[in-house]
């Protein structure tokens with residue numbers, strides 16, 4: 638896959654670049670206790686924020702053009718645009734490079750016959766703008782559920798951005814899809830707790846164990862996530878959530894992220910080592926995006942062994 642050059646209107650996310658360790662209270666420090674996570678809630682499409690200034694611009698992704706919404710982080714959270722406050726605001730208002738890598742990789746997977754979204758239940762974790770989930774909608778998924786840490790991100794950005802992209806592609810808006818029995822739903826909350834709210838989750842660990850034999854479980858067929866594995870402290874809860882949500886044995890996870898997040902310790906290697914030690918899922922590399930810097934970006938696919 639070719640390296641991404643910076644597109645007009647695309648905000649390069651700099652917090653994790655090798656040269657910028659951004660002293661914005663971002664580092665995972667054992668001495669800095671984090672606030673309790675916000676409560677898990679379902680955000681209804683009617684709760685869309687109407688008062689904020691919201692603008693959109695087109696993003697050319699090769700064979701596909703999607704719309705990217707923009708809101709002011711200061712207006713939503715009272716933070717400057719580069720802030721990310723662990724446990725309070727996890728960066729969902731910015732568009733990260735990984736989500737574009739993921740959409741491009743999904744596009745190739747569909748084109749090459751390795752993946753189909755038709756009739757599938759899809760969950761996008763850590764969605765922010767929700768572009769991978771939008772792609773799943775446009776490719777005919779039966780249900781797409783979007784999750785972000787912050788309800789404000791969903792109200793102010795995710796729902797308007799999903800709407801803008803659906804309308805641009807002559808699809809019914811979020812409210813109309815939902816009214817007609819479709820499944821576009823939005824959930825906010827921490828990965829350690831959100832399984833209590835997500836509709837397609839199975840809690841029974843035994844069902845994931847090959848030795849017990851497993852039937853088809855009504856969980857998510859496809860889980861998508863971009864730039865979610867940056868923080869060492871949340872990798873385990875993210876992985877536990879994935880295991881609860883992925884339909885066994887045929888469900889798959891597509892993950893886009895940087896190999897290493899300098900200064901914060903996470904990255905695809907850290908996450909994949911958890912997966913490997915657990916032995917329930919196996920990973921294969923789908924795409925690598927090297928733009929000449931030391932920070933290689935990757936897209937991985939996980940499936941049950």
Ligand SMILES: C[S@@+](CC[C@H](N)C(=O)[O-])C[C@H]1O[C@@H](n2cnc3c(N)ncnc32)[C@H](O)[C@@H]1O
Nearest residue numbers: 727728729732733736763765785786827828863
């Ligand atoms: C860096 S942003 C990436 C946003 C988007 N996927 C993109 O690539 O543009 C990381 C996202 O992960 C989610 N996130 C991070 N830590 C989380 C946690 N502990 N629980 C739930 N979500 C979390 C937040 O919702 C946030 O939007």
